[in-house]
Amino acid sequence: MADPYSGESFRLFVQSVQDYAIFMLDPRGYVATWNPGAERIKGYRADEIIGQHFSVFYPPDDLRAGKPAHELEVAAEVGRFEDEGWRVRQDGSRFWAVVVITALFDDQGRLRGFGKVTRDVSERVRAENELVERRRLFFHLVEAQEAERRRIAWDVHDDSIQAMAAVSMRLQLLSGQVPAEHLPAVRALDTAVAETIGRLRDLVLRLRPPALDGRDLGDAVRAQLRQLSAQGIETELDDVELTDDPPPEASVTLFRIVGEALANAQKHARANRVRVRFRSIDHGTLTEITDDGVGTDVVVDPLGGGDTHFGLQAMRERAEAVGGWWELISEPGSGAMVRCWIPDGPGPARDERDGG
Known part of the structure; x- marks a missing residue:
């Protein structure tokens, strides 16, 4: 029985793929095969590109740096090369690509060419x-x-x-x-x-709070907790795992979320004890506000619908607006925990000045 995953079946598979450019290069880097996905992504028909060097897909800066030759050298030496960066279509426009180049060797270990897979992301x-x-x-x-x-x-x-x-x-x-x-x-x-x-x-x-101007999130939250303590609520702050104070904007976001959670614990949960814990993790701050109040079965709709309490929805929106997350863990009669993670900053964007 013929192997269904070789020969003609494999060729048909490659030719049917539309979302990936899958093609072969000879040992010197010249295009030897071409699939419909490559035509869709790069703009060349097979008769226009086969026989040309694959360096035509690279922007001028990469050509001056010798990037195409370097990629083939690495692939031939270690077996494969992976990259993510700008590539050029036939019309000169650019697209951000994820690329894998695999070296192909025969049974005697001689380099026969390269397989190249490109995805437009x-x-x-x-x-x-x-x-x-x-x-x-x-x-x-x-x-x-x-x-x-x-x-x-x-x-x-x-x-x-x-x-x-x-x-x-x-x-x-x-x-x-x-x-x-x-x-x-x-x-x-x-x-x-x-x-x-x-x-x-x-x-x-x-x-x-003056402590926020001093970039001390712990002191600012302690001031919030002192207000609860003055009303007879037992409080605790655990910030020993906060390796560094978050940036000012992140600290403010956390301070406001903690404030809303503490207000809920006092007004709605009728808590006797509240604990706030900070931890530095994954380039951000994980915060947990736990109380021993009456608990709730409210489900906070991420789309803002339903009967969600305004304060709970506001906390979620604050966290998600800066790229973080928020959740409420609670059941009636068993207290509640508000957990959220806030990144240290908005994060870098890729430079799209040369994008097309």
């Missing part, structure tokens, strides 16, 4: 670059939002709080000068002013 690269650009824009938006929060925080601190502090001082002086029957009213006013100052300071802390 331009659309994938373009989508990746668009995603990186969206992340970069989001980081810039976060930076702009935080700058505005910082400005408002400074205004509240330098104007409103200082003005209220001055009122408090006058009320304290006045308490020693007014008749006894007016003293309770003055003291009540002073207490109201002191409470207002406290609320304004909490507002300033929420708007822009």
Whole structure:
């Protein structure tokens, strides 16, 4: 019985492939065979390219660097060569290609030529670059939002709080000068002013914790946890596996997600204990916020539909907008864990200045 995977069957397979350019080169690098996938990707018909050197597929910079010859040398020496980079179509336009060159030897070990497989991944690269650009824009938006929060925080601190502090001082002086029957009213006013100052300071802390300006995510989150502790909730921060503070924009994103998770633990989960853990992993920061509250069976729809609580959806959107991920692990009556991973930055995009 004939081997169905050799001879004519294999030729038919190669000729039927449309998504990959599959062709043979002779030992000197001249094109010997051509398949429909190669014609679709590179633009040449078989009668136009067979007999030409495969270096016609490379941009001028690669030709000056001797890249085609180098690739064949490596393939002949070690058996194969893999590359990812720009290639040129017949019309001069460029595409991003994944290339594998395999050296072909006969039974006596003599080099008979090369098999070359090329895949056009331009659309994938373009989508990746668009995603990186969206992340970069989001980081810039976060930076702009935080700058505005910082400005408002400074205004509240330098104007409103200082003005209220001055009122408090006058009320304290006045308490020693007014008749006894007016003293309770003055003291009540002073207490109201002191409470207002406290609320304004909490507002300033929420708007822009000073620790974030010092690029210390741990200190900023400790300030959040102190607010919970003041309300009788037991808190813990574990950041020993945070090898380095994330960049400012990533720190801000994490700080806001942690803040939303802590607010949920207090208002909705009715938790008695909350733990926040940071770990540096995969060029980013993994964060876990665990509570012992009432738990939930809410499923957060990644498309934003359903009855998802706004705060949960906001956390997911913050994480995913910068290229991270977010998840909620919980069941009714068993507490909850919010987990998210945020990259250290938007990541590099491939240079498409020469792309076509």
